[in-house]
Amino acid sequence: MTVLAERLPAGAHAEHHDEPTLIVKWLTTTDHKVIGLSYTITSVILFFLSGIMALAMRVQLSSPGGAGMSPQTYNELFTMHGAIMLYLFAGPFAFGGLANYIVPLQVGAPDMAFPRLNAFSYWLYLSGSITMLLGFFTSTGAAAFGWVAYAPLSSSVYSPGPGADLFIMGLFLTGFSAVFTAVNLITTIFYLRAPGLTMFRMPIFTWNMLVTALLILIAFPVLTAAMLLLFADRHFGTHFFTVSGGGVPVLYQNLFWFFGHPEVYILALPYFGIITEILPVFSRKPVFGYKGLPFFSLLSLLIAVPTGIKFFNWIGTMWRGQISYKTPMLFAIGFLLGFLMGGLTGVMLASPPIDFATHDTYFVVAHFHQVLLATAVFAGFGGIYFWYPKMFGRMLRDGLGKAHFWTLFVGFWLTYLPQYVLGLKGMPRRVFIYPSGLGWGALNMASTVGAFLIGASFLFMLVNLFVSWRNPIPAGDNPWDGHALEWFTSSPPPHHNFVKLPPIRSERPTWDFNHPDAPVLPHGRHAKEQPALVGVGSPAGTSGGPAQTPSAPADGGTAPGDGSGETGH
Amino acid sequence: MLLGILLGGCKLPTFYGYRGVTSQSHDESLLYEGTVIAAIVVGVITGSLIIWSALRYRRKSDTIPRQFQYHIPLEIFYTVVPIVIVLALFGFTVYTENKIDNVVPNPALNIRVTAFQWGWRYDYTNYHVFVEGVRTEDPDPVGLDGKTCVQSAPTPNDCLGPGLVMPVGETVRITLLSNDVVHGFYVPQFNFSRYALPGVVNRFDFNVQKPGIYRAQCTQLCGLYHAEMFFHVVALPRAQFLAWVHGSQPQPITDAGPIPTAAQSAKAFVPAAPAATTKSSAAS
Ligand code: HEM
Numbered sequence: 084m085t086v087l088a089e090r091l092p093a094g095a096h097a098e099h100h101d102e103p104t105l106i107v108k109w110l111t112t113t114d115h116k117v118i119g120l121s122y123t124i125t126s127v128i129l130f131f132l133s134g135i136m137a138l139a140m141r142v143q144l145s146s147p148g149g150a151g152m153s154p155q156t157y158n159e160l161f162t163m164h165g166a167i168m169l170y171l172f173a174g175p176f177a178f179g180g181l182a183n184y185i186v187p188l189q190v191g192a193p194d195m196a197f198p199r200l201n202a203f204s205y206w207l208y209l210s211g212s213i214t215m216l217l218g219f220f221t222s223t224g225a226a227a228f229g230w231v232a233y234a235p236l237s238s239s240v241y242s243p244g245p246g247a248d249l250f251i252m253g254l255f256l257t258g259f260s261a262v263f264t265a266v267n268l269i270t271t272i273f274y275l276r277a278p279g280l281t282m283f284r285m286p287i288f289t290w291n292m293l294v295t296a297l298l299i300l301i302a303f304p305v306l307t308a309a310m311l312l313l314f315a316d317r318h319f320g321t322h323f324f325t326v327s328g329g330g331v332p333v334l335y336q337n338l339f340w341f342f343g344h345p346e347v348y349i350l351a352l353p354y355f356g357i358i359t360e361i362l363p364v365f366s367r368k369p370v371f372g373y374k375g376l377p378f379f380s381l382l383s384l385l386i387a388v389p390t391g392i393k394f395f396n397w398i399g400t401m402w403r404g405q406i407s408y409k410t411p412m413l414f415a416i417g418f419l420l421g422f423l424m425g426g427l428t429g430v431m432l433a434s435p436p437i438d439f440a441t442h443d444t445y446f447v448v449a450h451f452h453q454v455l456l457a458t459a460v461f462a463g464f465g466g467i468y469f470w471y472p473k474m475f476g477r478m479l480r481d482g483l484g485k486a487h488f489w490t491l492f493v494g495f496w497l498t499y500l501p502q503y504v505l506g507l508k509g510m511p512r513r514v515f516i517y518p519s520g521l522g523w524g525a526l527n528m529a530s531t532v533g534a535f536l537i538g539a540s541f542l543f544m545l546v547n548l549f550v551s552w553r554n555p556i557p558a559g560d561n562p563w564d565g566h567a568l569e570w571f572t573s574s575p576p577p578h579h580n581f582v583k584l585p586p587i588r589s590e591r592p593t594w595d596f597n598h599p600d601a602p603v604l605p606h607g608r609h610a611k612e613q614p615a616l617v618g619v620g621s622p623a624g625t626s627g628g629p630a631q632t633p634s635a636p637a638d639g640g641t642a643p644g645d646g647s648g649e650t651g652h
Numbered sequence: 653m654l655l656g657i658l659l660g661g662c663k664l665p666t667f668y669g670y671r672g673v674t675s676q677s678h679d680e681s682l683l684y685e686g687t688v689i690a691a692i693v694v695g696v697i698t699g700s701l702i703i704w705s706a707l708r709y710r711r712k713s714d715t716i717p718r719q720f721q722y723h724i725p726l727e728i729f730y731t732v733v734p735i736v737i738v739l740a741l742f743g744f745t746v747y748t749e750n751k752i753d754n755v756v757p758n759p760a761l762n763i764r765v766t767a768f769q770w771g772w773r774y775d776y777t778n779y780h781v782f783v784e785g786v787r788t789e790d791p792d793p794v795g796l797d798g799k800t801c802v803q804s805a806p807t808p809n810d811c812l813g814p815g816l817v818m819p820v821g822e823t824v825r826i827t828l829l830s831n832d833v834v835h836g837f838y839v840p841q842f843n844f845s846r847y848a849l850p851g852v853v854n855r856f857d858f859n860v861q862k863p864g865i866y867r868a869q870c871t872q873l874c875g876l877y878h879a880e881m882f883f884h885v886v887a888l889p890r891a892q893f894l895a896w897v898h899g900s901q902p903q904p905i906t907d908a909g910p911i912p913t914a915a916q917s918a919k920a921f922v923p924a925a926p927a928a929t930t931k932s933s934a935a936s
């Protein structure tokens with residue numbers, strides 16, 4: 084088999100002189116893999132912090148009358164919990180972390196287009212996050228006006244104190260970080276694709292990141308501008324959003340939702356991309372309806388219909404497949420079911436009369452948590468279980484992964500199903516306390532128990548990570564029989580990612596390389612026309628890149644040049 | 653199918669929703685119930701397909717399945733069906749919304765409702781009467797048939813906050829204002845909520861069909877005591893309403909009404925009478 088492109092790691096020789104210490108290396112790195120991991124680890128730490136805040140709130144809500152938390156503390160907690168989860172976790176986890184790591188690999192590029200800008204994005208993100216959190220250490224506490232920071236509640240009259248300013252400045256910094264990453268990804272995808280990798284041979288994950296990046300360029304500057312105006316109102320005596328000075332508070336809401344509507348897709352599309360990587364690999368099938376998918380991602384801008392259509396792409400991918408239930412696949416199915424419920428209740432909320440009846444109640448809280456947990460938690464951590472072997476060259480234990488999944492899955496439904504009912508009974512959101520005698524206590528208690536199950540499920544993941552460091556099981560280059568280019572190189576990939584590339588004739592170059600006798604059926608031809616194929620292994624005579632079982636002794640990512648592509652000679 | 657259900661009348665299960673005690677909210681509960689049924693149908697079909705394919709196609713051998721990727725008729729089918737469903741939902745939505753937002757030319761009663769941090773003020777402009785209460789307190793705990801609110805409400809906590817008294821069976825025009833931040837005017841059993849926005853005047857009509865006490869609450873985060881910004885609607889038969897409104901002290905009010913600032917409101921609205929509720933969740 085011929086290898087079309089050979090790339091030598093640039094500067095591979097200059098590098099090995101004075102080895103700087105690990106910390107200096109980390110501080111000065113421009114390697115997209117290190118930056119991607121920094122993003123991932125930072126955002127997961129923030130997820131845990133925010134999760135602890137969530138559990139504290141759930142304790143307070145577990146019974147009518149509360150558990151003694153003050154309204155000020157409660158308001159600070161849900162504001163910071165929501166802001167961290169949306170601005171500092173869900174977005175950066177997928178877009179800053181996984182996209183940064185995986186997209187250059189999937190397009191066969193040595194790095195991002197602008198490696199230094201990439202590093203700068205990360206440092207902006209980290210400093211923005213710390214800035215926002217510092218609010219807790221001020222005498223008046225953190226911001227307490229909700230993650231949307233509606234004017235005039237967020238004005239200096241109703242929310243004095245530095246916590247609100249730190250919130251605004253934190254958003255300002257992380258907003259820039261997102262825009263820079265978007266520019267970087269777009270350029271990488273347009274200009275650094277490997278020879279033969281046309282746009283319609285890109286994996287869906289990369290496609291979705293491209294669409295997300297475009298949406299970020301549309302949406303985030305508006306958020307940044309709104310924050311700037313808010314800051315000016317608070318400190319420079321302007322009156323954009325204050326009635327008394329002739330301003331219009333509703334202007335803030337309009338500006339905010341000009342950002343907020345695309346933000347919904349900015350948070351969802353990267354995770355759809357992860358699912359669309361996992362399902363085909365574990366079903367041993369190509370993505371069903373591949374060519375339509377990028378188009379529908381674009382269309383999501385307008386309506387919810389395409390999201391419904393995606394479900395059938397996903398089901399069609401599993402249909403008549405050979406599905407193996409490894410941890411990432413379980414998470415993907417958890418995503419499908421959770422997102423189905425969250426999506427359907429979302430369609431209900433899109434109908435204004437129903438929205439009138441349930442607006443700002445726990446119905447909405449349950450809806451957006453089901454959507455956000457399906458994506459950021461089920462798809463997101465499913466992505467971690469999927470790509471961890473690639474990133475570190477070692478496996479996570481499947482048993483512990485499954486324990487994580489089932490605890491999370493039960494907790495997820497137990498937490499949110501009661502909240503739909505609470506919302507329909509009229510329990511408003513963002514209340515630190517609710518009256519007794521209305522029949523809300525038992526449902527809230529169930530929800531709190533569920534929340535603690537969700538919290539506990541992550542202990543399995545921490546143990547799993549710990550075990551994988553103490554007793555590594557080498558993963559090899561391609562433990563799942565993966566499809567896209569990242570599975571072609573070594574685990575972890577060498578400094579500039581690829582030593583050799585396979586020929587690229589479809590969106591599954593690694594699969595095509597390993598299974599030359601099982602290409603995608605051409606258009607218009609149906610399943611019956613292809614004989615069933617036996618044997619997963621590589622064609623005779625090759626030894627590297629093909630699928631390996633995790634237990635097989637593997638090189639586990641050693642020197643650059645030991646990559647899989649060598650087998651192609 | 654949805655149409656049949658909607659025309660079929662009130663026999664649908666409520667799915668935990670309120671049936672709606674105003675003439676406006678009845679259509680809304682129908683729309684809600686119809687939508688839930690449609691959502692359940694779609695959800696059950698899609699969910700079963702997911703679970704069925706997940707279980708049916710478990711890997712049993714080392715075979716590589718057929719690598720099909722496209723099936724044009726199927727793809728067209730699952731594109732068209734969601735579009736049809738959404739269009740149908742949209743149609744019913746527009747129909748219902750028009751009914752809800754419909755304001756009549758001359759309502760029987762005008763009430764100006766002003767939200768502030770953290771309480772409500774109701775101006776009965778035709779009668780020069782107003783009621784004003786802060787947080788959990790009800791300055792005028794009127795209930796049905798000459799009883800107090802707590803005596804006639806299903807649970808005492810339905811009576812938290814100031815009571816918005818209105819007659820049954822007549823169109824009442826609410827003019828909703830806010831003095832400071834954004835508040836939310838929400839009566840669960842009316843299936844209705846609307847923002848009270850500073851600098852914006854919102855008008856809508858209620859026609860309550862059944863006498864009763866209806867718990868209500870501010871739903872838009874409005875600062876520290878958002879959770880305690882309760883109120884309730886007291887819907888009285890016309891005679892009782894008239895007795896109440898004429899028995900109240902007429903107040904010399906201006907058209908604009910007093911505009912308490914955030915700083916004042918904490919002090920200025922200390923209620924004259926102690927709260928009439930048995931259990932208050934106030935942390936004050
Ligand atoms: C461990 C799982 C979680 C639990 C138990 C939880 C719990 C809560 C609670 C109790 C609230 C306050 C509700 C209220 O008073 O209105 C809340 C609000 C919120 N949560 Fe979560 N949450 C969880 C995960 C997440 C995740 C993963 C995200 C996003 C990716 C998220 C995003 C939000 C947002 C945006 C708000 C609204 C904040 C606001 O009202 O300003 N949550 N959550």
Ligand SMILES: [Cu+2]
Binds near residue numbers: 767768834836873881
């Ligand atoms: Cu309020």
Ligand SMILES: [Cu+2]
Binds near residue numbers: 835836873877878879
């Ligand atoms: Cu409020």
